[in-house]
Amino acid sequence: MKYALYSSIIASLAVSSMPAVAGRSSVPDYSGELPAYVHSVDYARDVSGITIYGDAMTWWNKAALHYKRGHSPKVGAVMAFKPHGNLRLGHVATVSKILDKRRVLLRHADWSPINGQRGQIENDVLAVDVSPRNDWSAVRVWYAPNNDLGATKWPVYGFIYNDGSPLPRVVPPQRKLVAAPVQVARSDTQKDTREPKVTSRSASTTFQAAFSDF
Numbered sequence: 001m002k003y004a005l006y007s008s009i010i011a012s013l014a015v016s017s018m019p020a021v022a023g024r025s026s027v028p029d030y031s032g033e034l035p036a037y038v039h040s041v042d043y044a045r046d047v048s049g050i051t052i053y054g055d056a057m058t059w060w061n062k063a064a065l066h067y068k069r070g071h072s073p074k075v076g077a078v079m080a081f082k083p084h085g086n087l088r089l090g091h092v093a094t095v096s097k098i099l100d101k102r103r104v105l106l107r108h109a110d111w112s113p114i115n116g117q118r119g120q121i122e123n124d125v126l127a128v129d130v131s132p133r134n135d136w137s138a139v140r141v142w143y144a145p146n147n148d149l150g151a152t153k154w155p156v157y158g159f160i161y162n163d164g165s166p167l168p169r170v171v172p173p174q175r176k177l178v179a180a181p182v183q184v185a186r187s188d189t190q191k192d193t194r195e196p197k198v199t200s201r202s203a204s205t206t207f208q209a210a211f212s213d214f
Contacts, residue, residue: 037119043109044092048078048162057083057090060157068161071135073104076167077159079127079139084155093127093141095159096167102129107167112144123170 041056050067052059060080063069073079073095081091093108105124114120125142129135130153137158143150 037117038109038121039119040091040093040108040110043107043121044078044094047094047096047107047167048076048160049165050078050160050162052160055089056081056087056092059090059092059160063160069158070161071137071158073098073136073159074161076162076165078162079104079106079136079159080157082155082157085152087154091154094167096124099126102134103127106141107170111141114144 041053041059044056045051045053050063052062052066054062059078060069063080075095075098077095079093079095081087081093083090091108091111093106093111095104096107097105099105104127106127107121107123108125109121110119111125112120112122114122122142122144125144126149127139127141128149129138130140131137136156138153138155140149140151140153142148
């Protein structure tokens, strides 16, 4: 029941794809409450089917016992980022498409702030191999506030391969999210260009409830 609730939340937050060559994320136009805070590890598990738990920086070593690993991207594989700069706990993202030898598209969460909020989902965004040996040991990743690739060269452990299962379909969100009416006694009446930053923002009550038994 909890997993079903979590999946429905993720599906409602997922964003439809933009043209692959542009590499930009498709950002939902929410006129109501912003979506719950989604961590990269939670979204990577849901999209890739790879069931590793713990901070993103621990995934690479934990995967050695249960999954194949390598340094070449494959659709469905999880790109495991090393801790670096503001990514003190690392980061994980799922490969959704391979464009060529040095460019892939990713599905991930908690990277670009969307409408000033972190913990948001981005689907099919560009990542480019910038390693000297062309071995995907360093990448630049699309950063929405810049409308371009971020400047940082992020170090990468490599790729954790799933069992070959296809990725779930991206479900576009509704254009408007309207909260259920609540009876109350009285009526209730800039552009962030920083690189990704780890925050301690708490998830919404709904999102916490979905994970209360995990």
